[in-house]
Amino acid sequence: MANEEPKKIIIDTDPGIDDAMAIFLALQSPEIDVIGLTTIYGNVYTTLATRNALHLLEIAGRTDIPVAEGSHVTITKGTKLRIADFVHGTDGLGNQNFPPPKGKPIEQSAAAFLVEQAKLYPGKVTVVALGPLTNIALAIELDPEFSERIGQIVILGGAFSVNGNVNPAAEANIFGDPDAADIVFTSGADILAVGINVTHQVVLTDADRDKLAQSKGKFAQYLCKILDVYFSYHHDAYDTKGVYLHDPTALLAAVNPSLITFAEGIVRVQTNGIMRGLTIFYNKKKRFAEVTEWSNQPSVKVAVTVDAPTIVDLAGTAEREMSREMQWQSCLPRHCIDVFQQSINLPSTGFQAHRISVILTPV
């Protein structure tokens, strides 16, 4: 990717500990030009998500990047939101109670900002959606051509052929606004969904965290402060000795789609009842005789496996390119990606997957 222009990315985010990791990764990757952050409720309420987004940009020294505040309610104007502060801390960032940021969000709403940027750079902007999909659905409603103008929407969301993480049916980001998710999945935009069927293979282990703690890098030190709450939650909730890197995986898949394999088909979202938030993938193998809610819907891509060997290549490329970039020399710890090629078979697909672990360390 040496001669390519950096990919313009807007991160729609509800920071969020793994959001913070994804944002730092993006800001350190020369392949990416982060042109804005838009905020949404999810891990915290939207007001706090905005405050945290501004705070993270200040930590990274990137207050030049605009933050547009997103919706405070669901697409159906619902105000009973599901907030995952028990996963990320009441402040969303590991109960560190950081001082308030100096910066302010721009006047534009998240949806208006998304529409404007898609118009400014048609086909060139990738949205990495790391929270419930309300802002993206609002952008689609605001501008009927948004789904054509946007380059790609990479969604961290869904649980495809596996249990959810809010309840057995639903993954958290889709559960946060299933109606919005269904609008986005059926919008006709170029969509890649990275669900927990994939991100649950991407584990930052307890041992990885210890390595991170030894690092003097600014981001590594910061992350070690906020990670405790996230680890405690995972230790209680799962048998995994580590934490799932949901948001960083989606971000990396957006940078380099060849990091994952995907299947193509139609996705619809259950919007009510006990299956609320369930994502169902139709692989189009059978031609149904009747006209249904699935007929003539556009196809999307759904991640099936994580491709560890290519991640090694990307890390190598990123390192080499960074060493040529003067602006990286003075400051930032570089991301390096350690890959543990412990193969996991997914019986439902026959694909080989790999357990990988992403570590932020200085080189």
Ligand SMILES: [Ca+2]
């Ligand atoms: Ca998130």
